[in-house]
Amino acid sequence: MTETHEIVVEKVKESKIGNIDFDNLTFGKTFTDHMLECTWRNGNWENPVIKPYGPIMMEPSAKVFHYGQAIFEGMKAFRDEDDNVFLFRPEDNWKRFNESAKRLAMPEVPEEIFMYGLKKLVDLDREWVRYGDGLSLYLRPFMIASENGVAAAPSTEYKFMVVMSPAFAYYRGDVRVIIASQFSRAADGGIGYAKAAGNYAASFYPNNLALEEGYQQIIWTDAASHEYLEEAGTMNIFVRIGDKLLTAPNNDRILNGVTRRSVIQLAQDKGIEVEVRKISVAEVKEAAESGELKEIFGTGTAAVIVPIKGFKHEEYTHELPVLNDSYASDIKESIKDIHYNRVEDKHGWRVKV
């Protein structure tokens, strides 16, 4: 922590935590007492400050409103039985944040602001990290272009902020997916691998059409041929054929998920064979027909692992079997054991706050 990056802390007069009904939270709607804010201008990050969560003033000409120069991360803090608080692989999020920044022509955020700031903020609001299965504090670091002016060029000023929202394990209901054959999420040479704001807005309309048909999510396919599975809206995708677990390789178009990486590692720890390779829609349908298709599941920070109950591709539909020996359930329990400090942290993924 250099002198210039010393973080000023302005505390709330009174915490609002007493007013929060932790048993009735809507995901991402309730925020903790404090937030972090830091401004980049003239080539420097200036005045990082932790202050009461509240509105910010923006000119209507701020570039983020017009040109979508905005990136974010999603990560979680967990509390264990002994009231220790941990982050899960936060370095991975910091690195990915800066990869996103680079692709969006935004300045990188130094580790001392991102990581030290995050820890200080979580520490200050640690009462908001509740103990209990599935409970966590969702952390949302993000960066927006704050220069005023509607010329279509990168901003000369940015705000880096972190806001935090208590989250619980909610039952999503059954998740069925449409495998995309018309719409696409990202192209080679594009920004699909970045956690860029614009990628998400692009998926809302196709996702609404899927919802109208009774499907909750879309599994995107490659834009050029629509023949290979990529990822879902906010999850990477795994397919179990026989006893083998398959997931698509990282490329320009796919977000390199932290949960995905953790699932690959834990599966391998359990002796499950994992193949990271292109998965064609055709082979998934064939495996569905032959009975070899056992599971499809999504992985991501928000819901950890989400089993897919069924899928549709063009006119073809298929329901997945219900298994006793589900990889999804087994691996999910193992990740949660690490989150809540119930097992040894063999891979060094927990970071204590």
Added chain:
Amino acid sequence: MTETHEIVVEKVKESKIGNIDFDNLTFGKTFTDHMLECTWRNGNWENPVIKPYGPIMMEPSAKVFHYGQAIFEGMKAFRDEDDNVFLFRPEDNWKRFNESAKRLAMPEVPEEIFMYGLKKLVDLDREWVRYGDGLSLYLRPFMIASENGVAAAPSTEYKFMVVMSPAFAYYRGDVRVIIASQFSRAADGGIGYAKAAGNYAASFYPNNLALEEGYQQIIWTDAASHEYLEEAGTMNIFVRIGDKLLTAPNNDRILNGVTRRSVIQLAQDKGIEVEVRKISVAEVKEAAESGELKEIFGTGTAAVIVPIKGFKHEEYTHELPVLNDSYASDIKESIKDIHYNRVEDKHGWRVKV
């Protein structure tokens, strides 16, 4: 205009126009006295208001900051010798705005708010529309997702706003372009045809790399093969081979430009043969070699028509000739004659304010 959409006007106490140095404007940096704001919630557009230009309060969790649900339009108002003020084909912008809205899962803005609001706003700030060759008032209607909450789903609340900035004909310097062979802007099934904020942020990094090589813009090619020309950052592209003018057809990936449409019409009025069809990079290079490649130019509201001086594609570079009978100059003059009411408006493009 229905009762509910009656636009309330709150005027500034004192105009700031006296402090503006109209001879030294930076594009998109100075805004007029007033702006329009209207909120969509519970399925309705509520309380359109024209009020002093100034900052807005947003929660840091507003969806526009996280998921890039934001669209815009760019259009201009012109003043003629007799102090009449005109918009240029504003209906086209309104229709395109709503096409963008649909693709981004945002509500459409009714004509009475968009068009009547725009005219009322321009009328109120009509002193800001200066008379003179190349002078205009740039209008920026835009819509942003204003619901608070970081769940990745379409917003339930939106703000539609219009801000306006006086603009002048600035000399851009020479424009040379790189024809993209690696990066891409949009994919089939994506949002390239929408004026969506996220499309622009995606182009900044590749454009910075081009600038470092001494090229001011990129001409995008199709993401799947990089073999066909699409459009530039904020301009559609025309290529003149021999006496024929070529431009790429509209599709999922290209913005359907109002200037492009006007240029096609005016060229045809002049008896120039226009072919709207795929243009391969290979044929452009061949025509460059044979001497048949006469002009390349970009078309867009901001700069109207921008001649391209040279291009690079992979290792190949080429300088365009300087012509006496340039289509670009000729057609640009014809459009400006219509803008400034110097000729009859044969196609009904001017709309008086």
